[in-house]
Amino acid sequence: MDDTTGQLAAAVENAGTPDAETRLELYRLMQSCRVMEQRAYDLFMQNLIKGTSHLALGQEAVAAGFGAAMRDDDYSFCTYRGHNHTLVRGVSMTAILGELMGRECGLLSGKGGSMHLMDIDKGAMGSYAIIGAHMPVAAGAAWSAQYRKSGQVAVCFFGDGTTNIGAFHESLNFAKIWELPVVYVCENNLYMEYTPIAQVTAVANPAADRASAYGLEPVVIDGNDADLVYAVASAALEQARSGGGPSLIEVQTYRHGGHSRADPGKYRPDEEVAAWMERDPITIYRARLLADGVDESSIAEIEAEQAARVDKAEQMARNSGPPPLEIADTDLWADGSSAWRC
Amino acid sequence: MDDTTGQLAAAVENAGTPDAETRLELYRLMQSCRVMEQRAYDLFMQNLIKGTSHLALGQEAVAAGFGAAMRDDDYSFCTYRGHNHTLVRGVSMTAILGELMGRECGLLSGKGGSMHLMDIDKGAMGSYAIIGAHMPVAAGAAWSAQYRKSGQVAVCFFGDGTTNIGAFHESLNFAKIWELPVVYVCENNLYMEYTPIAQVTAVANPAADRASAYGLEPVVIDGNDADLVYAVASAALEQARSGGGPSLIEVQTYRHGGHSRADPGKYRPDEEVAAWMERDPITIYRARLLADGVDESSIAEIEAEQAARVDKAEQMARNSGPPPLEIADTDLWADGSSAWRC
């Protein structure tokens, strides 16, 4: 067994309350995610977002808790359900909505779409739409940080369903044997697309019950508690940064809506949905802040600020035209071209 | 946790001595493997076996123990290091040596080579040369047996190095959730090709320490003890046959020689090699039989019979010509042709 065993469990156990500023930041981040994705849903319904889009409404505490805990130069890797993970790194909301809408102002000028958001200057190292693929890539970024002695950490988000694919297994073993500074975060929202994870998984906690297979500490936390996510994120980042190697954290959460697009999520029992709606991370956090004596006005200010932000972002994205057609065959190669002959 | 927990451990604990006939059969099987592979080594050195060949000298107790315990219609799946696993199913030694030598009499008429032995009539469902690939295939055969209610079990052999590839992970989870009648056997011989397994694996027992990740019982046994292998094989086969689902068994063993071809295996410490040579499964078993009162003459008889068998097999293979060139493009399709146009 590893000498770090218990370190993260201890962090969870002793998680205090973050300082006041951090708490408002956590609320701000969650609120920004919420308004942005609600707007994305509306835009989808208006057919202004084509193709598909995978919302993480209900899962905001995870993005916010890690986002607040990460250093600016840390790396984050996420999936198609990665709008929030991208936003919390400080990426422009206009650029995100613009990308979902396929506009010129989009983060990727419309070349990537909702499933592939990346902003490398902010350390948002991409959204990957093939299950598990980004897990070894995150290990590679961590390897690079380790080799360059940069003190950076890579954080990699993925879903419960992802724990059954081969890349999960290879990545965790690989990260552990090289003691890489990478934090793997399994957002267990109980479902793959439409199939309940319990139906297709040999263990109850798809990530945590497998941690020991990689010499890692099993950690399961309430992913709808932003303070707790922040605490465990801080501890895992610190462990990685100080040479203590990788970690695997399972956070329990729930998506309010369906898997993607207009999926109504009808395969989920009503009571289950209702119970989780009760546990909305933002409602809970707002009430907690108030109970802890935070001024309602500072909360309202954040809400107003984010509401204005999303309105402005939507407007700018709407005003942006379609991308110029010339970019359809640029930037395959580093020289900017896509030439395959000479 | 699963209700079968402890079942195999109990079998190991209470492993009695197999009946006299079975014990002679175990000796016979081990001896047949030994003489065949020693001969294969000689033939390789004489350049009569081209390409490559991966011997399992020293690992015979595994093939023999499972071979003796399996029902004739059970399925076995193995790797490039699979000559013994193929032979113990009752496959012709001439056909195996002939295949290694690329002769017309070869098991696959020379089309497959040493890494791809298969004799489907004997339930020897093939040797697979890409690490891990056969693990889900074995699950599929078990699924088929389950669906057809045939009572057959699939046994799948692989090495310690194979536990770090994705297919391992997917297969075990898949086998468990469908409770498939498949027995996975990890032959831990301490090395992948030249790299010690401990250097690249996050846990000490590469298979057993991961069993719980698939809701399976952890089992590690001495793989050089044919009686013990036979006992655990019988228990695992029985569990699978009676609907108790899959199992994962780690057997500790050692290859006497290098990984393949003329690899002298110099990366292994001398003391390690010496210690394991002391634990040669055949020497041990012979001594045990004698100690238990088995007649030296019945042992000698087996030895003479297998010596004669391998001489004859070699002779027949040598006498066989190269395969007819016409077969180089037959049997891609079920109709016997390789036509891609019409």
Place this chain on the structure above:
Amino acid sequence: MALLSYREAVSAAIAQEMRRDELVVFLGEDIAAAGGVFKTTEGLLDEFGPMRVRDTPISEQAIVGATMGAAMTGLRPIAEIMFSDFFAVCWDLVVNQIAKTRFMTDGQCSFPLVIRCANGGGARFGAQHSQSVENWAMAVPGLKVVAPSCAADVKGLLAAAIRDPDPVLFFEQKSLYGTKDDVPDGEHVVPLGNARVLREGSDVTIVALAAMVPRAMKAAQTLQDEHSIAAEVIDVRSLVPLDTTTIFTSVSKTARLVTVEENPRLCGWGAEVSSLVAEELFWDLEGPIVRVTTPHVPLPSADALEDAVLPSADRIVASVLQLAD
């Protein structure tokens, strides 16, 4: 005749074959209870039950490997790989195991299996959910490769694929799922390996596949109406086996060939058809062989960009006109 969508034809074919042969089983992600993410498999779980129609974890190697193991031990499995792009995560099982094992073992066993997938662009899903990879499959000895362009062929060719004793990769074009078409009533089976001449013409042969077929037909109409060029349009339908007889007969007549493929430029199936004609029918040709392809880039996501790169009827028309010059 019944009007069925391309999507409905998928489940119709599977149901037809499952009724006929209880060795036919079906597995994949979200295919059973949910009826498939493209709703191509609705109703199958209800009719055939959970032992024959099984949801799996996200484990494509396990899915394809299990399909292989089942096929070599007496079943006739059908697997779904949700998007053809995901073949890349289980490619070893497809190309090194399924495709090779019969040959390597001197014909000891065969692999009566089908792997279906949603292939191709047009849905604004971005580069990892939109590519056409039928050329990947065609490049591998031991795989049969089918890609229908209409509901009737989905039903008939999928049924034939399920009955076929060899492994078939079945590429459904996701932008065609909503298209409707007359499908013969009762048992419907279309033998593999027959290209179909959809429109006769004497001036140029246009060979197309899947989503490119309706575009080629539209182009042919424009060529006729606006340029008095009579194009013969052939739906290849099956890349392996490839019906060179039908293609060659047409090219012998028209002396000019244009291929229209959705896969990116390099080493696409059009290159194979072109090289066959350049080798075996050279003396019949009266002009260059033109290939219309997606340029050699991944597919962009924004609608305007995706439309710009996929071969369009206009681009086909322009290519033929250039050839006719």
Place this chain on the structure above:
Amino acid sequence: MALLSYREAVSAAIAQEMRRDELVVFLGEDIAAAGGVFKTTEGLLDEFGPMRVRDTPISEQAIVGATMGAAMTGLRPIAEIMFSDFFAVCWDLVVNQIAKTRFMTDGQCSFPLVIRCANGGGARFGAQHSQSVENWAMAVPGLKVVAPSCAADVKGLLAAAIRDPDPVLFFEQKSLYGTKDDVPDGEHVVPLGNARVLREGSDVTIVALAAMVPRAMKAAQTLQDEHSIAAEVIDVRSLVPLDTTTIFTSVSKTARLVTVEENPRLCGWGAEVSSLVAEELFWDLEGPIVRVTTPHVPLPSADALEDAVLPSADRIVASVLQLAD
């Protein structure tokens, strides 16, 4: 000049580049302590230490994924995939992630990485350790594809690949590892994308790659000696970028083209070259374009059988003669 084997040229190139740039790192199975299963990487661990030359588990997805992650964060990694056949177990990382991410993200990052592998037949290893898959790579937008035929090019092209800002798949032909050749002393770099005319001739152009190059040269000699046919032999060296200028210049002169490829028939790189010529150089041609390929089957293992399917100098000669008829 120094006489080096093709095998030694691999480590010479890696050492040259690692000395020059400490961001170059190298990982793979058995490459460090053991010096590689083909002994292509001996001495590197000793010289560069375990932080730059690292042994990995049997986890090709982790190897290639880590290579990608390292490349996008400032390193210049080199990965070894032991046999090219094993690309199938990590193909997703190569084709869906590495190849697409720069394009999809509007050029936000580049991927200065190399994946080396042992490719091709002739070693009697059987179908899962012998195939030529350079055509798989060529079919994927976003990958550069290099396959040298001699030690000097191994060193020079591998060095160029390591310096290249884009992902390069580097196919070493395993049957050539033992061949020896003069390699320039000192720093040696051969730019990617230049085919090489190895032998001039006016009657027919023979385009070949890797192990087929010496066979094409042998065939050209026979054609000259026994049939007075002057063949021009071109070593393609790099499939992407493809030097169509050199190939077209030659075909314009000879008016006849034969391609010789080791990959199986369908959708090989020869099909692409043939289709390019059939489209763009049609009017210069005076005869069919002939492709010599391995037939569309997996490689058999027995020496007699393997030799029967791989293109031989004799088969090349026969194909040219048939064309000359």
